[in-house]
Amino acid sequence: MKKLTDIGELGIIKRFQQRFPVKSPRVVMGIGDDTAILKGEKGGYELFTTDILIEEVHFRRSSTAPYLLGRKSLAVNISDIAAMGGEPQYFLLSLGAPPKTTLDYLDQLMEGMLYEASRWGVSLIGGDTSSSPERLIINIALWGRVKKKEVLTRSGAGVGDSIFVSGKLGSSAMGLKLLQRGYGLQGEELSSPKGKGKPPEEPHIRECLASHLSPEPRVELGKAIASHHVASSMIDISDGLSRDLMNICRESRTGAQLLKNRIPLSEAVLHLAAEQGEDAHQFALHGGEDYELLFTVPSDRLRKMEKLLEKGLPTPVTMIGSITRQEQGLTMVDQEGNCQPLLPGGYEHFVPHKI
Template sequence: MSRDGDRVVSRSITLNQLGEFGLLQRLFRRIPSPSRTVLIGPGDDAAVLRASADRDWIVTTDMLVEAVDFNRAYSSFRQIGYKALAVNLSDIAAMGGRPVAFLVGLAAPGRTPVRTVDEIYRGMLTLARRYGVALIGGDVSAARQGIMISVMVLGLVEPGTAVTRSGAKFGDRIYVTGTLGDSRAGLEILKQKRRLKPSAMESTLIRRHFFPTPRVEFGRLLSRRGWATAMIDLSDGLASDLRHLCEASRVGARLEWNRFPVSAALAAYARRLNRSATDYALRGGEDFELLFTVNRARVAAVEAAAKRMALAVTPIGTIVSKGLGITLIGKESREIPLTVRGYEHFKHS
């Protein structure tokens, strides 16, 4: 046994037992508190660093690992490259920042065709041009097996306006952008129909899996206007990411089952399988929409702004006291504890 902070940890414990979030908590305990330069450290979608009197840096990084985060059996390398950058842009959006530059680390076996690397970068650069983000460097390395892509994005935000996970207050309304659950359904279809032509409905869900839309413009608006009290992007799924936000804000939440926004494609897919579209919305990860909380006095302004931007935003619940936990008002208005959790690395490997 070894002592780690205040906890006694067995030397034989594995990452599967600890899980992604347990590992992060263990590592975070060893990291110094924020300083005059580091304004927001680990625990949010991105870190915030003091740049100058009129701007702060936002820094985030994510990696995609072959056979864990993508499978070349049903993914093109251009799709993989696009998504590698998109997931990082979504983190910047969740902090209310404007992405400006990115770096890429790539590891691949020596036998990898050069055109594979070309396609990965083509996918990233297609998205980068759309958001005005410059590729400024990175690194490459040999790998014994599989491809790994690590992307770091740098963004800017006005001082004191970055939106964290920790500002939700009692009575705030809970909102999401777009629709939920499409990406998970798209991945299911890909795994089932590797060599079969998908229907139009299935193609819609597959596109949502491969080509998420980082909500940068709307995140910037929420930040500049001070409308969002807390925000997080939906990478691990609504159930999991809402839990992260509530834990950071030390609050509870009451979700309204009948308000979850699901696309027509997902509704049709779920009906065909005799399954609940709501379950996809709760559990499905990698939608990369924004989950945010708003003071009731700002609700009308937020909804009007989203309408002007032709972006769907949906109120799905209310922030409550921490002691009430996270609950779901389901069919027949019954309120039940939300025990569903989303994806967690290591525990699902």
């Protein structure tokens, strides 16, 4: 008998998609993108998304401050709305907690959510609570909105489009590796592995841990890209650059070519990877949870994109490749000019992982 590990996360999603066909004329986009899209009032669209965080799957309490966990649980949902060019509005919270969880822990968790909600003007309007035998479970469902003419999906990329990404990549994946090595961040306090003193590279370690534990949703950037009508497709990088670019290619029925030397990496990732004798690009390509925006721009909109860059964007963006024909697949050109197939890595549920 087949198990979930035999078909993976994508296979599971497809099974639900096949058995639950969309019947309502209000549904513009169902399963298969960062959010669902429904027809709203006055010609606008409503956006719905949900994400779940499970202890020992997505986080460990021993290395994650409850305040930061509260922020992240809402931020990852807000990032989905940002990827559609939308604005977050309301959320529902479902919380499963072991009965022995302290009230102080719960209060700090709420403070983190409240901070993130206040930043983006999002209101909590309901939810559910339940006891959980051992592990903390946080599920958030978020509602947002976007103008009909500004909504962006994964399926609009075309051959010849340029590929852009915001910010710098790889810090979150490096932060996860540091957590696995025994580092932690509790508020402003950096904890080191047992038996080790204060590390000389503390600023780099702190930066990567913060990137993983408290991601920054690019709401203002997403709205700027959408309102200026420069992009043909967009997604947020939650599962790694290679896998999320593959998601755009699959939905758009295209291929893509990345330029390795154009992929933006933070100084912290470059420093720590070199120290460990590793390729910093692997953290950017296959790490995940950067929550930066990955988007494509058609050639006839590049001049408009250049003008937008000249005016300044809320977050810097970098051109890292181009969209190609579907039969060319996903490829990457290295520093020597050699073009090789790029196999998608990144995070996939129902495949064994360490956190």
